[in-house]
Amino acid sequence: MRILLMGNPNVGKSAIFNRLTGANVIVSNYAGTTVEFTKGSLKVAGQNVELIDVPGTYTLDPTNKAEQIAVEMLKGRKEGDVVINVVEATNLERSLNLTLQLIKQNVPIILALNFWDETKHKGISIDVEKLENILKVPCVPICAVTGEGVKHLVERIEEAKPSSLEYDEKEKWHEIGNIVDKVQTITHRHHTLLERLSDASVRPLTGLPMAVIVLFLTFKLIRFVGEGLIGYVCKPVFENLWSPLMLKLSYFLGSAGFIHDLVIGHLVKGQIDYGQSFGLLTTGLFVPLAAVLPYVFAFYLVLSFLEDFGYLPRLAIMVDTLMHRLGLHGLAIVPMLLGLGCNVPGVLATRILETRRERFIAVTILSIGVPCAALQAMVVGLLGRYGMAKVGIVYGTLFIVWIVLGVLLNHTVKGKSPEIFVEIPPYRIPYLRSLSKKIWIRMKWFIKEAVPFVLLGVLIVNILYTLGIIQFAAKFTAPVVTRVLGLPSEAVGALIIGFLRKDVAVGMLIPLGLTAKQLIIASVILAMYFPCVATFTTLVKELGFVDMLKSAGIMIVSSLIVGGLLNIILI
Amino acid sequence: MNKSNSSKKPIESMGKRISLARMRAGQKGNIIKISGGCGVVSRLEALGIREGREIKKISEQWMRGPVLLQHGNTQLALGFGLASKVLVEITGEYR
Numbered sequence: 157m158r159i160l161l162m163g164n165p166n167v168g169k170s171a172i173f174n175r176l177t178g179a180n181v182i183v184s185n186y187a188g189t190t191v192e193f194t195k196g197s198l199k200v201a202g203q204n205v206e207l208i209d210v211p212g213t214y215t216l217d218p219t220n221k222a223e224q225i226a227v228e229m230l231k232g233r234k235e236g237d238v239v240i241n242v243v244e245a246t247n248l249e250r251s252l253n254l255t256l257q258l259i260k261q262n263v264p265i266i267l268a269l270n271f272w273d274e275t276k277h278k279g280i281s282i283d284v285e286k287l288e289n290i291l292k293v294p295c296v297p298i299c300a301v302t303g304e305g306v307k308h309l310v311e312r313i314e315e316a317k318p319s320s321l322e323y324d325e326k327e328k329w330h331e332i333g334n335i336v337d338k339v340q341t342i343t344h345r346h347h348t349l350l351e352r353l354s355d356a357s358v359r360p361l362t363g364l365p366m367a368v369i370v371l372f373l374t375f376k377l378i379r380f381v382g383e384g385l386i387g388y389v390c391k392p393v394f395e396n397l398w399s400p401l402m403l404k405l406s407y408f409l410g411s412a413g414f415i416h417d418l419v420i421g422h423l424v425k426g427q428i429d430y431g432q433s434f435g436l437l438t439t440g441l442f443v444p445l446a447a448v449l450p451y452v453f454a455f456y457l458v459l460s461f462l463e464d465f466g467y468l469p470r471l472a473i474m475v476d477t478l479m480h481r482l483g484l485h486g487l488a489i490v491p492m493l494l495g496l497g498c499n500v501p502g503v504l505a506t507r508i509l510e511t512r513r514e515r516f517i518a519v520t521i522l523s524i525g526v527p528c529a530a531l532q533a534m535v536v537g538l539l540g541r542y543g544m545a546k547v548g549i550v551y552g553t554l555f556i557v558w559i560v561l562g563v564l565l566n567h568t569v570k571g572k573s574p575e576i577f578v579e580i581p582p583y584r585i586p587y588l589r590s591l592s593k594k595i596w597i598r599m600k601w602f603i604k605e606a607v608p609f610v611l612l613g614v615l616i617v618n619i620l621y622t623l624g625i626i627q628f629a630a631k632f633t634a635p636v637v638t639r640v641l642g643l644p645s646e647a648v649g650a651l652i653i654g655f656l657r658k659d660v661a662v663g664m665l666i667p668l669g670l671t672a673k674q675l676i677i678a679s680v681i682l683a684m685y686f687p688c689v690a691t692f693t694t695l696v697k698e699l700g701f702v703d704m705l706k707s708a709g710i711m712i713v714s715s716l717i718v719g720g721l722l723n724i725i726l727i
Numbered sequence: 728m729n730k731s732n733s734s735k736k737p738i739e740s741m742g743k744r745i746s747l748a749r750m751r752a753g754q755k756g757n758i759i760k761i762s763g764g765c766g767v768v769s770r771l772e773a774l775g776i777r778e779g780r781e782i783k784k785i786s787e788q789w790m791r792g793p794v795l796l797q798h799g800n801t802q803l804a805l806g807f808g809l810a811s812k813v814l815v816e817i818t819g820e821y822r
Contacts, residue, residue: 215773219766247800250775278800329777354802358786358795359752473804477792485806486793575806576793577770582802 158206159198159313160229162258163242164251165212165222166581168270170194171300171590172242173209176310180597181209183590184463185581188212188490188508191222193229200313214250216257220510230263238264238316240309245269245297246278246582248340252332255291259319265293266316268309272297274582279343287339292319301587350583357470358580367474370467378454382533385450394446399428402438418618431666440614443534443659444606449599451533455497456598464586464594468493469578476576482562483517483569484509485576491518495526498602499691502526503698513571517562519699520707523691524714525558527551527658527683530606534662535679542672549726550679557684557718561710605690606657613653613660626652640716641681642723643674654682656689673726677719685715743817747784747794748810753822755783756815763812771813774801782813783821 161169165187173181177196182189194209210229211222218224230239241258243251258265267287275282288295294315298305323331347355356362402420409416411423420428421435430442462468468490476486487508495502499522506518527535539547566573620626629652630637630645637645646668654661661682670678686708687695696704740751744759758778761768776782776798785795785802794810796803805813 215769217769217773219770219773249799250801253773253775329775332775355785360786360789360792363786469804473788473793473795476804476806477788477790486804575809576804577806577809578804579774580795580802580804 158208158237160208160210160233160237160239161242162210162226162230162239163212164214164244164254165579167212167242167244168300169212169242170209172268172306173207175300175303175306177207182594182597185466185584186463186469187579188222191504191507193225200310213254215253221507238266238313240268241265242268242270245271245275245282246280248282249332249336252335256323256328256332259321262318264316264318266313267291267293267295269295269297270300272305273299277348279345281341283339290335290338292321293317301590354583358473363474367471374458377458378451381454381457382451385453386446390446390450394430394442402428431663434614434617436611436614439663440611443663444610447537448530448533448606448659449602452497452529452602453599455529456595459493459497460591460594461586464584464591466581466583469580472576472578481566482521482559483566483573484514485573487576487578488514488518492522492526495522496529498528499523499526499687500694503691503694510574511571513569514573516699516703517565517569519695520565520710521558521562523687523695523707524561524684524711525554527554530659531662531683534659538662538666539672539675539679546672546676549676553680553718553722554683557714561714609657610660613656616656617649617653617660617664620649620652640723641677641719643678644668647678650678650682651685654688655686658682658688676726677722680722681715681719684711684718686711740817741819744814745817746811747796747813747815748807750784750815750817752784752786753820754817755781755819755821756817757781758813759816760814761812767809767812774798774803781818782815
């Protein structure tokens with residue numbers, strides 16, 4: 157037996173999935189978080205059963221790719237497969253549309269009425285027993301986020317069955333209206349504070365200032381937490397605890413030799429220099445854990461809160477007009493924001509865009525103009541000492557490129573882009589446990605992904621230098637690198653490693669002793685010229701090989717142009 | 728009815744037929760017709776938004792930006808062009 161979790165977008169399917177399987181899919185308060193189905197397993201009556209989390213759909217007549225996936229999963233069901241129809245108790249009428257469609261398809265279902273706790277606050281009262289009698293399928297009220305009722309749901313899964321309820325397709329909404337009238341009563345209540353805040357967030361006179369404030373506070377908070385962790389925790393730990401240990405190891409390894417240089421790297425004035433030493437256990441650990449991880453944590457702390465609160469779709473409304481100039485619509489801001497953490501989930505999130513044209517534009521400007529947290533952390537670390545204004549030039553340039561390229565692509569790529577059409581969820585105070593769990597999942601994922609690749613990067617850099625490959629490549633590319641970009645020819649080493657990991661690439665710039673202007677140019681180039689291998693593989697999967705080549709061509713050409721321009725413009 | 732605070736004239740608007748795009752934020756009304764290709768009609772219908780239903784216009788944005796409407800407990804943001812396809816008969820103000 158397999159169980160499918162089906163329901164409208166953003167009703168709690170993934171939250172239920174996490175609860176039932178103990179798994180760790182990302183849950184957020186906006187439609188479109190789940191872009192592909194996920195499998196897990198749970199025990200029902202002592203047996204292991206497969207549970208599938210499916211993207212949300214309002215109807216069995218799909219209007220976008222996510223909905224198509226949901227419908228395909230349903231079509232692919234076998235004898236004995238069962239559907240948990242997750243319904244938003246606070247939106248019963250709209251939710252029953254899918255329910256009745258499932259009933260008509262003779263699917264064995266059990267209804268889970270989620271957000272049961274919210275019904276009281278909204279003055280909604282539902283007679284569950286009556287609903288069960290009318291629909292002729294088991295109905296269980298639950299609160300996925302706290303877990304209430306979920307056990308009861310699992311106990312009753314075996315009762316899931318096709319309903320004997322019949323209705324005329326043309327009278328479907330009439331039928332839904334009848335059902336709702338019979339089981340639901342609404343008592344009037346005043347606008348809650350969150351509802352008033354919601355209205356203020358979308359009305360232009362209050363909404364635009366709010367968006368500016370939110371973005372400003374986001375930036376400040378990420379800086380504060382990131383720098384704080386680096387300055388008060390990570391650097392002290394590395395400098396006071398790890399360095400002495402590494403020096404002892406260095407002495408033990410004979411202070412020289414291939415193994416020593418690989419593991420410890422080069423000592424600078426007899427000391428470990430995490431920027432320049434480039435050993436596996438020195439730079440290789442410092443970059444991901446001390447330079448980048450604090451910012452990754454800070455970024456996901458703020459982003460996860462905004463996601464769970466429900467602000468992102470409202471931000472999408474605010475930026476929609478701007479996005480249309482780029483051939484996209486407001487919701488495209490979500491993949492862009494995710495891309496600021498890591499480009500991979502950003503690219504995956506572009507699946508919420510309906511047309512191929514939009515996805516191509518979004519993915520291209522994301523890979524070129526949106527720097528990931530790892531790159532940002534290293535750039536801030538390196539350029540920060542020259543003042544935040546210099547760092548600002550890097551961000552400013554990337555932002556301008558993002559816009560200009562978007563406008564250009566909008567004018568050149570064939571086709572039209574559809575308008576925004578998205579449900580806006582109510583503001584919800586994030587549940588602390590799920591919020592922390594989500595941040596923890598993202599951090600763990602970063603450490604698992606980043607550390608091995610950074611170590612690999614450091615290893616490869618050492619090998620390339622020892623074999624003289626970087627020096628050879630430097631001579632080869634010198635004309636472009638030095639004359640057009642104004643960088644020393646050895647900087648090409650950073651470009652080579654940048655394909656593996658961008659943070660290691662920035663790290664390679666440290667021993668070159670670049671001026672602030674050169675650092676700015678190098679940072680911008682590294683962000684733009686080509687995606688890292690992780691993003692590259694994701695892009696090939698999402699775009700297909702041909703479009704990927706087009707995209708890559710755009711990246712390389714635009715980075716040379718922008719780098720060259722910066723070389724001329726900056727003093 | 729509280730007329731002392733309103734700078735507009737609500738009573739004159741009642742019964743007026745106007746698109747969701749051109750309605751004023753704060754007004755509510757019943758949907759008369761949804762024109763346009765099958766796409767718009769069926770997407771709205773999937774959410775239960777159809778002829779005869781009451782919707783409220785919560786907000787609009789500058790420069791023909793998206794319109795936010797409320798139907799029951801569902802809030803939906805629609806592009807301006809899509810909103811122009813929804814014809815509404817005003818029944819009053821809700822705030």
